[in-house]
Amino acid sequence: MNRRDALKGLGLSLGYIIATPTILSMLQSCSTKAEKWIPIFHSDKQAFVLENLVDLILPKTKDTPGALDVNVPKFIDLYASKSFTDEDKEIYKLGLDAVMAELGISNEPLDPEQPITLKTEDFDAILSKYLRISKEQRLAYIKEEHLVFMTLLRIRDQSVWAYKTSKEIGTKVLVYDPIPGRQKGCVSVEEATGGRAWAL
Incomplete structure (x- = not known):
């Protein structure tokens, strides 16, 4: 299946909840290991x-796939291109540029002869600086509408949402029952689902 043709077939108005598993499962079925992701909304550096x-934010563990395994960045890229308003797109791009500036990456097009040399520690440092903070610092960033903080918060929230609603996580990691049966009230999560959260 040609991924570009599949993406063209998606409507411009995607529902926030309904479209997520559909889009992610489509992206999963269309990608192969040899295929390089070509972003629709983000620049190569932003991607x-x-x-x-x-x-x-969501690394792979021995028991669960990571965000990259279920194509979360591809989904965020597709979702931004199809669902954000023009104003939202501008704000989001400004935020991404601010994150890149903080990381010391220019907004110039990617030059194959000058690859980005940042390490995992550099990305972890910016996440720690803005997301692993005290409640007081968080409130201060919100009050001043700090662009890097707001963008990283948005990326984290989108990542968790896309991850939890992906087909792989929804059906194999979380508890999934497409046709719920009887309702059990006042039972522990351990008793009801073996300690796992519900996908729906």
């Missing part, structure tokens, strides 16, 4: 930064 941040 590089997004992939590295998302991989640290």
